[in-house]
Amino acid sequence: MKRLQSLCVSVLAVLTLAGCERPPVDSVQRGYRGTGMEQVYNPRTLAERAALNTPPEELPAASPDGPKAGQVYQNVKVLGNQSVGEFARTMVAMTNWVAPKQGCVHCHNAQNFADDSLYTKVVARRMLQMTQKINTDYKSHVGTTGVTCYTCHRGQNVPNETWFKPLVPKGANSFAGDKAGQNQPAMTVGLSSLPVDPFTPFLLEARDIRVQGDTALPAGNRHSIKQAEWTYGLMVHMSSALGVNCSQCHNTRSFGDWNNSSPPRLTAWHGIRMARELNNEFMLPLTDSFPAHRLGPGGDVAKLNCATCHQGAHKPLYGATMAMSHPELLTKSLEAGLPAAAASATTTGALTTDDLKTLSLLPASTAQPKLKVATSSE
Ligand code: HEC
Ligand code: HEC
Ligand code: HEC
Ligand code: HEC
Numbered sequence: 001m002k003r004l005q006s007l008c009v010s011v012l013a014v015l016t017l018a019g020c021e022r023p024p025v026d027s028v029q030r031g032y033r034g035t036g037m038e039q040v041y042n043p044r045t046l047a048e049r050a051a052l053n054t055p056p057e058e059l060p061a062a063s064p065d066g067p068k069a070g071q072v073y074q075n076v077k078v079l080g081n082q083s084v085g086e087f088a089r090t091m092v093a094m095t096n097w098v099a100p101k102q103g104c105v106h107c108h109n110a111q112n113f114a115d116d117s118l119y120t121k122v123v124a125r126r127m128l129q130m131t132q133k134i135n136t137d138y139k140s141h142v143g144t145t146g147v148t149c150y151t152c153h154r155g156q157n158v159p160n161e162t163w164f165k166p167l168v169p170k171g172a173n174s175f176a177g178d179k180a181g182q183n184q185p186a187m188t189v190g191l192s193s194l195p196v197d198p199f200t201p202f203l204l205e206a207r208d209i210r211v212q213g214d215t216a217l218p219a220g221n222r223h224s225i226k227q228a229e230w231t232y233g234l235m236v237h238m239s240s241a242l243g244v245n246c247s248q249c250h251n252t253r254s255f256g257d258w259n260n261s262s263p264p265r266l267t268a269w270h271g272i273r274m275a276r277e278l279n280n281e282f283m284l285p286l287t288d289s290f291p292a293h294r295l296g297p298g299g300d301v302a303k304l305n306c307a308t309c310h311q312g313a314h315k316p317l318y319g320a321t322m323a324m325s326h327p328e329l330l331t332k333s334l335e336a337g338l339p340a341a342a343a344s345a346t347t348t349g350a351l352t353t354d355d356l357k358t359l360s361l362l363p364a365s366t367a368q369p370k371l372k373v374a375t376s377s378e
Pocket of ligand 2: 094098107120121123124127128131147148149150151152153157158159162290294302303304308309
């Protein structure tokens with residue numbers, strides 16, 4: 001009996017501890033010695049993530065010769081400059097990336113491929129333009145790695161990670177004033193008591209993320225603790241979306257200081273602007289195109305955040321350069337004339353000093369932060 005009891009206790013202990021991470025874990029130094037800029041990795045979690053982040057096999061290139069899709073088909077508004085062969089390749093790739101189970105009929109009326117009656121086709125056309133926009137206007141974030149439909153969709157109709165505005169019960173907690181969505185455990189902010197919707201203010205609206213004063217004594221910084229908590233909510237999302245600690249971007253000695261931050265922080269700065277613009281320019285205007293069952297509890301359209309592309313990896317698909325073999329996604333095809341040949345340059349993904357120089361030449365009105373590059377170790 002005693003033996004059975006102790007067996008039960010040890011089984012229980014094993015089950016309880018299974019929730020914790022088993023050592024050993026690895027750490028990687030990302031900043032100057034002694035600054036605590038280290039990333040802690042669990043090799044087993046990384047192995048699991050690597051398997052989930054393997055890109056699918058590439059389709060063989062199609063011939064650019066022959067008549068253009070815009071001349072042959074009736075209702076082609078984005079991909080008209082592709083040859084018919086390239087156009088067919090794009091359709092097959094889109095099917096693999098977004099609707100491998102349903103096939104072409106996910107977006108098409110099989111009787112008439114030119115017909116726009118399925119909402120999925122209407123949305124997919126905007127998605128093509130959105131993907132082109134990301135790859136052309138946001139090189140500051142996606143570099144030459146770029147994105148394809150697969151970056152977000154991963155072989156599924158609807159991406160794994162999207163967000164809706166949570167419904168805030170009217171009059172809830174009115175005694176204590178506006179609780180700003182706190183103390184409602186939510187995965188978006190790691191089950192902490194931070195505001196549960198850090199997305200609306202920053203990835204839809206353009207509220208101030210920077211809240212810290214930059215003087216030792218109070219000198220006119222009117223940001224409240226509540227605003228700081230919203231910033232922290234966003235930061236928790238960013239860290240978990242990328243599978244990194246705060247110190248991937250910040251020197252924890254001074255979170256606000258750009259001179260003490262690492263290059264990924266600048267990439268993230270552009271990522272915030274990109275997510276905001278994509279939500280406003282592409283997702284919101286699609287609200288009426290989606291059927292009601294695809295909308296959120298408050299009737300809003302699904303929106304994207306850092307996790308939509310990153311899905312736990314510091315670079316989506318660990319930097320796999322899938323978009324290279326899809327030049328039609330790398331230019332705004334109709335505006336730019338014939339799609340350019342696939343870029344041949346490969347990239348390490350890291351920002352170079354030249355990139356930074358170019359970036360800081362942007363007009364001051366965009367409040368482009370200037371960053372002194374902190375090399376990985378001294
Ligand atoms: C994810 C949605 C989606 C899937 C899946 C899809 N298509 Fe399309 N298809 C589109 C969109 C969007 C257009 C219009 C493109 C444009 O305006 O540039 C289009 C246009 C076409 C056209 C031109 C029709 C015309 O006359 O205007 C043909 C042909 C076509 N697709 C064939 C296919 C085939 C074959 C498959 C399956 C292998 C397929 N599509 C799968 C979204 C899709
Ligand atoms: C940056 C991320 C992202 C990229 C890249 C992207 N999508 Fe989407 N897509 C979304 C989001 C977010 C939704 C809305 C999901 C929802 O309704 O819950 C969506 C919805 C769709 C839908 C409607 C799905 C449904 O069943 O309701 C289609 C079709 C679609 N995308 C096709 C594409 C195609 C084709 C491409 C590539 C040309 C593409 N997407 C690229 C994020 C993306
Ligand atoms: C992927 C990079 C990245 C990660 C990871 C990250 N941050 Fe940030 N953080 C930023 C960027 C970029 C800004 C500035 C945003 C802006 O100005 O639009 C910022 C701003 C801040 C600010 C406001 C600074 C000021 O000037 O007031 C604080 C505080 C902060 N982060 C804390 C954190 C904490 C805590 C974590 C971990 C939970 C974290 N960050 C993780 C990139 C990151
Ligand atoms: C449309 C898809 C997409 C979205 C949305 C997105 N990213 Fe990225 N991000 C990428 C791609 C692709 C790369 C790889 C760029 C490269 O290889 O140079 C990247 C790279 C980064 C890097 C640099 C990683 C490194 O190790 O150098 C950081 C940091 C980052 N993203 C943060 C963010 C944050 C924070 C958000 C949300 C505010 C975000 N991203 C939203 C696609 C996206």
